[in-house]
Amino acid sequence: xxxxxxxxxxxxxIVEDDIKAxxxxxxxxxxxxxxxxxxxxxxxxxxxxxxxxxxxxxxGQTNLRFDxxxxxxxxxxxxxxxxxxxxxxxxxxxxxxxxSDYFDQIYDFAVTLIKKGLAYVDDQASxxxxxxxxxxxVPGEESPFRYRTIEENLDLFERMKAGEFADGEKxxxxxxxxxxxxxxxxxxxxxRIKHATHHRTGNKWCIYPxxxxxxxxxxSIEEITHSVCTLEFDVxxxxxDWFIEKLGIFPSKQYEFARLNLSxxxxxxxxxxxxxxxxxxxxxxxxxxPTISGLRRRGFTPASIRNFCEKIGIAKRDNLIDVGVLDFCxxxxxxxxxxxxxxxxxxxxxxxxNYPEGQTELLSIENNPEDIESGKREVPFSRExxxxxxxxxxxxxxxxxxxxxxxxxxxxxxxIIQCDDFVKDxxxxxxxxxxxxxxxxxxxxxxxxxxxxxxxxWVSIEHAITAEVRNYDRLLIIEDSSQVGDQFxxxxxxxxxxVIPQVFVEPSLKDAEIGKSVQFMRKGYYCLDPDTTADKxxxxxxxxxxxxxxxxxNK
RNA sequence: UGACCGAUGGUGUAAUGGUAACACUACGGUUUUUGGUACCGUCAUUCAUGGUUCGAGUCCAUGUCGGUUGACCA
Numbered sequence: 001x002x003x004x005x006x007x008x009x010x011x012x013x014i015v016e017d018d019i020k021a022x023x024x025x026x027x028x029x030x031x032x033x034x035x036x037x038x039x040x041x042x043x044x045x046x047x048x049x050x051x052x053x054x055x056x057x058x059x060g061q062t063n064l065r066f067d068x069x070x071x072x073x074x075x076x077x078x079x080x081x082x083x084x085x086x087x088x089x090x091x092x093x094x095x096x097x098x099x100s101d102y103f104d105q106i107y108d109f110a111v112t113l114i115k116k117g118l119a120y121v122d123d124q125a126s127x128x129x130x131x132x133x134x135x136x137x138v139p140g141e142e143s144p145f146r147y148r149t150i151e152e153n154l155d156l157f158e159r160m161k162a163g164e165f166a167d168g169e170k171x172x173x174x175x176x177x178x179x180x181x182x183x184x185x186x187x188x189x190x191x192r193i194k195h196a197t198h199h200r201t202g203n204k205w206c207i208y209p210x211x212x213x214x215x216x217x218x219x220s221i222e223e224i225t226h227s228v229c230t231l232e233f234d235v236x237x238x239x240x241d242w243f244i245e246k247l248g249i250f251p252s253k254q255y256e257f258a259r260l261n262l263s264x265x266x267x268x269x270x271x272x273x274x275x276x277x278x279x280x281x282x283x284x285x286x287x288x289x290p291t292i293s294g295l296r297r298r299g300f301t302p303a304s305i306r307n308f309c310e311k312i313g314i315a316k317r318d319n320l321i322d323v324g325v326l327d328f329c330x331x332x333x334x335x336x337x338x339x340x341x342x343x344x345x346x347x348x349x350x351x352x353x354n355y356p357e358g359q360t361e362l363l364s365i366e367n368n369p370e371d372i373e374s375g376k377r378e379v380p381f382s383r384e385x386x387x388x389x390x391x392x393x394x395x396x397x398x399x400x401x402x403x404x405x406x407x408x409x410x411x412x413x414x415x416i417i418q419c420d421d422f423v424k425d426x427x428x429x430x431x432x433x434x435x436x437x438x439x440x441x442x443x444x445x446x447x448x449x450x451x452x453x454x455x456x457x458w459v460s461i462e463h464a465i466t467a468e469v470r471n472y473d474r475l476l477i478i479e480d481s482s483q484v485g486d487q488f489x490x491x492x493x494x495x496x497x498x499v500i501p502q503v504f505v506e507p508s509l510k511d512a513e514i515g516k517s518v519q520f521m522r523k524g525y526y527c528l529d530p531d532t533t534a535d536k537x538x539x540x541x542x543x544x545x546x547x548x549x550x551x552x553x554n555k
Numbered sequence: 556u557g558a559c560c561g562a563u564g565g566u567g568u569a570a571u572g573g574u575a576a577c578a579c580u581a582c583g584g585u586u587u588u589u590g591g592u593a594c595c596g597u598c599a600u601u602c603a604u605g606g607u608u609c610g611a612g613u614c615c616a617u618g619u620c621g622g623u624u625g626a627c628c629a
Contacts, residue, residue, distance in 0.1 A: 007577090035629050126627055133625055136557045140625090153606065171627055181558045183625040192627035211629045221603050235559060235624045256560085258622095263566090269629090315567040317561050318622055323570065325567075325579055335592060370592065401590070410588055443588065457590045522589050549590040 007315040011050070011255060015058055028060030029225045032093070035067045036078035036199070038269040039284040040085045040292045042305070042326075043260040049309035050257070051228055052091040063222055068100050069214045071198035072320045079199070082283075085292040090302045097222065099214050100200045106209045106217050107161065109174060109247055110191055114153045118246055119190065120146055121156040122173050130172070132178070132187050139179035140186045143374075146175065152270060160193055163206045167193050174213075176242065184239050188212055216240040219252035227252050230259040231316065259497050260312065261320045265290045266472035266481045266488055280492065284320060287529075287540050288475050296470060299517050299542030300528035301337075306329040320480055327543045332494040334364035334517050334525045334542070339367045342412065342457040343505040343520040344429060347386035349432035349461070352417060354439075355383040360462070363443065364411035366518075377508050380463040381414050386504050388522075392433060394422065399552060401454035403433065409454040412521060416450055454468070457521045464504040467537035470529065471498040490499065509537065517542065 008016065019026050030051040034044065055062040064086060068074045086093065099106075113119035122129065122145045146158075160170055172191035180186050190213035195206045197276035209217075219227045227240075234256045244251055259267075264273065267290060275281045275289070284291050287298035295305065308329040312321050360382045367374040387403070396404035403409050408418045421434040441448040478484065478491045505520075512518065517527045524544035532538045 008571090009568085013571080033629090037629085047599080067629065093623075129627085130625080135625065138557090183558080184627080189627055194627080208627095210627075215629080231560070232623055233629090237559090258561090313578095315561095315568070319567065322566055322580075328579060331591090339605085340591095369587090369589085399590090412588065414588095421575060446588090452588090454590085457589075489592075519589085522591070544590075545591050547590070551592075 003346075010316065011054060011226070011228060011257065011314060012057070012058060014255060018225070019058065024223075024225045026048070027225060028055055028058045029063070029223050029452055030055045030228060031063040031065050031219065031222065032058065033065045033067045033218075033229075034082050035070070035073075036075060036082060036271060037070070037073040038078060039081055041267060041269075041272065041296065042262060042290045042292070042308075043267050044085075045089060045305050046260045046309050047228070047230075047293060048086060048089060048091060049306055049312060050383060052093075054228070055080055055227065059226075061094040061345050062091075063095045063097050063224070064099040065095075065218060065222070066099065067211070067215060067218075068098055068198070068200065069208050069211060071194060071196040071208065074199055076199050079150070081293065085296075088221055088296060088302055089292065089305060095222075097218075099197060099209075099218050102214075102218055102221055103201060103205055103209075105221060106214055107207075109217055109243075109249075109555060110157065110209070110213070111154065112247060113174065113190075113498075114157060114172075114244065115150060117150060117175065119172055120148050120153050121160070122146075122171050123169070126168060129189075133183065134178070136181075136183065142178050143173070143187070147188070151554065157191075160191070160207050161205070163195070165193055167195055170205075172245075173330050182235060182238055184212070184236055185242070188239060207223070210234060211259055212239050213243065216243055216252065216254070217247075217249070219254075220244055220250040221246075223250050224252045227254045229254060229256055231256045231318075232259075255317070256316055257314050258316050261318070261480075261482065262290060262326070263322045263324075263479040264476045264481075264493075265323065266476070267395075271481075271488060274489075280489070287470070287472050290475075296515075297529065298540055299334075299515075299525060300330050301333050301517070302327075304333040307333065320482075321422075322479075323474055330543055331525070331545075334519065336370055337368075338519045339519045340365075340369070340519045340521050341506055341509055342459055343467075343503055343509075343523065344388055344391040344457065344459050344464075345500055345503045345520075345523065346388040347504055348389040348392055348430065350385045351432060351434050351459070352383050352385070352437045353420065353434050354436045359383065360460070363413050364444075379413060379506050379508070380460045381411075382460040382462050384461045385411070385458045386461055386464065387411075387456055387458045389430075392419070392422075392430065394430060397553065401452075402456055403435075403454075407454075408450065408452045409456050410441075410443075410452050411458050412455050413443045414458070415439070415443070416446075416448060416452055457523075459504045459506050463507050465507055465510055465537070466502050467505050467509070467539055469500040469503045469526070469539050469541065471541045472496065473498070503539075505537070512537065519545070 032051045038040040053061045078137045132141045171189045173187045176185045285293035285297045362378040364376045393404045403419045415437040417435040417437045423432045476491045477493045481488045512528045514528045525542040526539040529538040
């Protein structure tokens, strides 16, 4: 019995060590903690797969917890989209929770801190507080309000809660050390006044805890064992631990991993929002967006995204993953499942001169050579066809295995044809080509003995239906958007969306379902966009097929 | 210029002191009624220097480079 040793990432290692040491009775409990102020993106998918995966693999549970401590920016619209996206990715949470569920408890935690002399109300304006913070190399100064009595702090904090003060008039701060080398430990703000309506608690509260005084407390209340977050929270960990220790509550532990950076796109919520607000994209679900909803509309499958997250790994060093990896994952998945169909995107008319006028025959073509179970469909063939313009060359290049004067190709699932002649317009463009077919070369019953190298796709003009095609490509022309900051808009790819208003597709596509992926043979994977109407089919390109001829051609 | 984190092929991720591996990309080739898929092959003395050790990618020290961190955001 060959024992295959699966290599562990550093978090799995920690979890296994903890289980071995009997920590928390061997219990594993993680959480995915989005703030409901934006849509989920592929970076969140990495975190979702990590948190749910860790729990799944070690018999644990995962909570979905909305980090809703800032009523000004948060909304239920986002809550709903986040839930839908997590489910679509294939995960089911143990408990649906909200930081706002714990506002009473967190308030009590603050009171506890005040009573221990570890928190105080500061009356200063934010710029004053900021000035007193000092800098990484210069110690901060203590607030003149730092040594108020416990009674006074208790009274003031209660009156903050009661709504006696305006926004910004007072804050509650933890009393740690103004000369701490870690800036986050210099008496951080833990409560602020915001007279705003919260999406869940309405107007019950006018004070709200800050992230640092909410996240770890929620983790602790839920007895989360492994609180996994991204690297930038590393510097918050001493504070995370400080609150838990001073409060004497369940000791959740925080661990940090490197967030996903994807090439040729932007990932920060702020920049994605900018693309939406400035109408550079059509919305959060624009197929060019790295959002889960954008990827879904683009035609990515949940399995392809999960595989992607598995493939890129978990570590602590900064990384930049090439979008090509995502392309690979979706091709890998769709290759097995997507039905093959024929679509001509850039038509060139072909007349089969020796095929009877008015005759039609139905050819039976397999739906997917990778999946015999998928069966066959009937495709109509007739005298006049469209083929792809790029499949004909007036003066064929070396190694061009398609049509040109005197050259032969197989029409996929049909006959072998030979190009006899072509017609040009006044401008010198080829407008149609004349071919003759080999009657005994019909696919599956070929007795011609001919062996042609090229196989091309086609549609019967008489039977074809039309559709709009939206070809998507990478959002940016540069790999690493982190190097250009807010200048990223200067590097938008003008070809991130190319619309082809009218293409010709085989009639079976009349019954295409929204969101279902198909392969346009020799072109790429496409899926029907929700913008589709009764009289207009719209297909999004998920990803093109690999094209080694494109490379050969450019040699 | 403080604190913290990191450094392994073009890109990611492994190797848990004992022969540097896997995937993607790229480049060759085989198969193919998709120039797709599948399959085969090619591409590395682990940032530098010193130390510990029989043995170091791994441990220690110093340096270099990169990242994070100073919102009444999370």
